[in-house]
Amino acid sequence: MTCPKLYATAGAFILLASSALGQTTEETAESLMDRLDGVAPPAVLQNSTLLSPTESGEMQVLREGTNGWTCMYPGTNPMCADGGAMSFLQSWMKNEDPPDTLGFVYMLLGDEGASNTDPYAEGETADNNWVVTGPHVMLLGSGAQPLLESYPTDVPKDAGQPWVMWPGTPYAHLMLPTH
Template structure:
């Protein structure tokens, strides 16, 4: 469990830094499950490890999962990530080279926005292609490289078209809208 806490704290740290909303210390498994309802398929959420981020930024494991997924509501961007994605998030936060893996993240409740070009942007600027994504999934990890070459690196005009977020960085990943 200690390794999970280290990986998770690194992976969600930037989400906390850019979030306007913190979790309260009295979050329970039931209340978090209610907030996460719809973020991923029910079977993924039902058997996942659940994390709570306290107001102090501490990571609490509310429930150990059995299916290899970790679900959390860090600030305003609820998500469920597989083990490889958690490693990717850890590398991103530490500004290290991501592992040579392929991971999957559900964000079916959408997000509050991020730069499409700068993995560390904390807000919208005139040139960072800020995008608020509705329900989506992400394919992350350095092993996704060849796949990423086949998609645009700017957000397409039409809804529902995949694109590469953070192109040209080690943290490039495929954004797949889910309507």
């Protein structure tokens, strides 16, 4: 989640990394499906809404889905999120209180890194606990909150163990490595 920016399209939240801005290649649903291969189980990806950044940084719907999932490759952090996760992440980007929801995100291709403590960090600093995560899923929202007390808030040395990201903020969520 490097330098995140938010764009709302069709009522959905989109996390757009700054590296996606200025893309000049016209994305198609087929080419995006190829790039997203492996980000989530095939049944999730196959029937999801597909979103892609335009040259101006806006998000465009390449395909309307039928299964309630939204998949995208904004910058360097490919993901598929259910409706609850999209609502939660939209509130995070607007710095609003999260909705009373439970959401699930697949990021089975990993990410390029984010602060483990500052939800709005745009890059690594000496004190923001930057972490690059391999394949993982996330549980977000109020429905996940009871689980958070059972897990550490520091990234475990064993990268395969769950932990709480953004602890002490309204956007705390459970990170679950899958490798």
